[in-house]
Amino acid sequence: MYSKRIHVAWFGIHFFLLTAVCLAGVFWLIAQGSTILPSAWDEYARKGELGATWCLAKEAGPSNPVRRSIATYLHTAGIQAGYTFFAPNVPSQHRLTLELLYEDGRAEYESPHVRGKTAALRLESLLDRLSEERYEPVREVLVKMLAFSVWREHPGVKKVRATFGAVNPPGMNEFEQGKTETFQPMFSFDFSLRDDQK
Amino acid sequence: MQSVVKSPGSQISVGLSPLRKFWQRFIGFLFPLETDTWLAVLRSGLGLQVIGYALFLRSDWHYLFASSGKGLVGREVGEAITAFDSPLIPTFGWLVALGRNLNMSEEAVLTVAWVALLSAGCLLLLGLFCRPAAIVAWFVHLCAAESGGLLAYGADAFMTTALFYLMLSPLPDRYSFDRWVTKAKPKNPQLLGFWRRVLQMHLCFVYFIGGLAKFLGNGWWDGSNLWRSLIRPPFTVVPPDVLVRFKYALPVLGISICLLEVSYPIFIWFKKTRLVWLVCILAMHAAIGLMMGLYLFALVMIVMNLAAFGVPSTDRKARATSATTDQ
Numbered sequence: 286m287y288s289k290r291i292h293v294a295w296f297g298i299h300f301f302l303l304t305a306v307c308l309a310g311v312f313w314l315i316a317q318g319s320t321i322l323p324s325a326w327d328e329y330a331r332k333g334e335l336g337a338t339w340c341l342a343k344e345a346g347p348s349n350p351v352r353r354s355i356a357t358y359l360h361t362a363g364i365q366a367g368y369t370f371f372a373p374n375v376p377s378q379h380r381l382t383l384e385l386l387y388e389d390g391r392a393e394y395e396s397p398h399v400r401g402k403t404a405a406l407r408l409e410s411l412l413d414r415l416s417e418e419r420y421e422p423v424r425e426v427l428v429k430m431l432a433f434s435v436w437r438e439h440p441g442v443k444k445v446r447a448t449f450g451a452v453n454p455p456g457m458n459e460f461e462q463g464k465t466e467t468f469q470p471m472f473s474f475d476f477s478l479r480d481d482q483k
Numbered sequence: 484m485q486s487v488v489k490s491p492g493s494q495i496s497v498g499l500s501p502l503r504k505f506w507q508r509f510i511g512f513l514f515p516l517e518t519d520t521w522l523a524v525l526r527s528g529l530g531l532q533v534i535g536y537a538l539f540l541r542s543d544w545h546y547l548f549a550s551s552g553k554g555l556v557g558r559e560v561g562e563a564i565t566a567f568d569s570p571l572i573p574t575f576g577w578l579v580a581l582g583r584n585l586n587m588s589e590e591a592v593l594t595v596a597w598v599a600l601l602s603a604g605c606l607l608l609l610g611l612f613c614r615p616a617a618i619v620a621w622f623v624h625l626c627a628a629e630s631g632g633l634l635a636y637g638a639d640a641f642m643t644t645a646l647f648y649l650m651l652s653p654l655p656d657r658y659s660f661d662r663w664v665t666k667a668k669p670k671n672p673q674l675l676g677f678w679r680r681v682l683q684m685h686l687c688f689v690y691f692i693g694g695l696a697k698f699l700g701n702g703w704w705d706g707s708n709l710w711r712s713l714i715r716p717p718f719t720v721v722p723p724d725v726l727v728r729f730k731y732a733l734p735v736l737g738i739s740i741c742l743l744e745v746s747y748p749i750f751i752w753f754k755k756t757r758l759v760w761l762v763c764i765l766a767m768h769a770a771i772g773l774m775m776g777l778y779l780f781a782l783v784m785i786v787m788n789l790a791a792f793g794v795p796s797t798d799r800k801a802r803a804t805s806a807t808t809d810q
């Protein structure tokens with residue numbers, strides 16, 4: 286009976302946390318105004334999201350032990366993010382183009398790459414994250430690292446211009462009319478390699 | 484006070500307060516009698532999943548998880564973001580630090596981690612050292628998912644969850660080598676039932692939230708989201724000019740997916756509708772795997788669904804097992 290009580294208590298806590306994570310995810314989508322719901326709902330969704338994140342102690346300070354304990358548990362159980370994949374709509378694809386400028390004025394175009402198809406999926410995931418507002422503080426560092434991964438294969442390069450943007454695919458009707466994808470630049474960075482990094 | 488015993492896990496007592504009756508019903512629901520067949524499906528399926536995960540990432544393993552300057556983006560950024568959430572979440576940084584004390588290079592530590600993951604997958608598939616293998620698989624995969632958090636996608640979260648449940652479930656099952664070698668007694672059927680319920684409830688959450696969130700997007704109503712997801716590199720397995728021939732079917736398919744997901748927590752519980760919903764969900768995941776190239780995501784979802792609802796509940800057999808374990 287004692288063991289059963291422990292199991293029931295764990296079940297209650299586990300699914301309470303899962304509910305909070307899932308609701309936070311759905312409320313966030315609504316609050317962003319990216320759903321078909323009227324904009325009057327945005328404010329309520331924001332409050333709902335706050336309530337859900339409060340349950341996860343995310344409103345507490347970063348070093349708060351309750352917040353840390355909950356975060357550790359969520360990550361170890363794989364339930365730190367809600368299940369809103371490809372929702373409410375499928376996001377645009379993103380592309381990072383690297384213009385490699387050589388000392389003699391030559392320019393080559395490359396993109397960060399991996400060997401396997403599964404790893405390519407992961408790279409796509411990373412590029413999609415770069416466009417998100419919450420990754421803005423680490424965006425430049427990540428683009429620099431991606432540029433550096435290509436730079437290592439081209440040691441003669443003097444400068445790299447990294448251009449990041451969204452690739453908007455044509456709609457079904459547009460595709461039938463012969464239209465192709467369009468590229469919408471979002472930001473770009475120029476990097477030059479110092480002598481000590483060579 | 485009279486009491487009618489329905490099954491060891493679900494006593495329905497006459498003359499009790501409604502709250503107590505509800506509680507007993509709830510306990511009965513949480514602890515049904517189960518055999519370990521579902522656990523065998525979960526164990527062997529996740530064994531295959533872990534093997535697939537390790538093999539698919541074989542050529543990029545070091546490149547994805549090496550530190551800055553050696554890999555794609557360096558795992559430090561991902562680890563810093565994870566550490567901001569909590570420094571207690573395991574990452575490869577832990578293992579590399581441990582390896583440094585043993586005079587092991589980062590590359591050697593990552594190789595050992597990959598070998599450990601692959602071995603754990605093989606052991607899970609065979610059912611040898613089930614519990615330690617499940618713990619190792621969960622831990623190494625978690626380290627990979629957290630260190631490469633920026634590179635993670637849906638399949639990683641589901642793998643962590645499935646391995647987390649497997650690690651806590653009453654292993655080994657009767658089809659494992661462990662049981663054959665140690666001749667251990669069958670596990671408590673109520674505990675087996677509890678962990679299956681957890682998996683079942685989890686899937687209900689997944690599909691309900693997934694379906695609800697999709698319903699809120701206009702692109703799922705007119706088929707444009709299906710179009711966008713299928714022509715989106717690197718998911719382009721079906722050429723767009725083939726896909727566009729089915730443009731009138733896409734809105735119907737899009738709405739069907741939303742309906743299927745959002746109603747999963749209802750119809751999967753009824754015996755009459757369970758098979759239809761299960762087959763449809765499995766077909767959906769198989770299609771995702773084949774048409775979008777998301778093989779690992781498809782496999783983990785198929786394994787979880789089969790273990791949760793695909794293996795019939797064998798109450799009679801479980802009762803017999805319960806009688807054996809009670810003696």
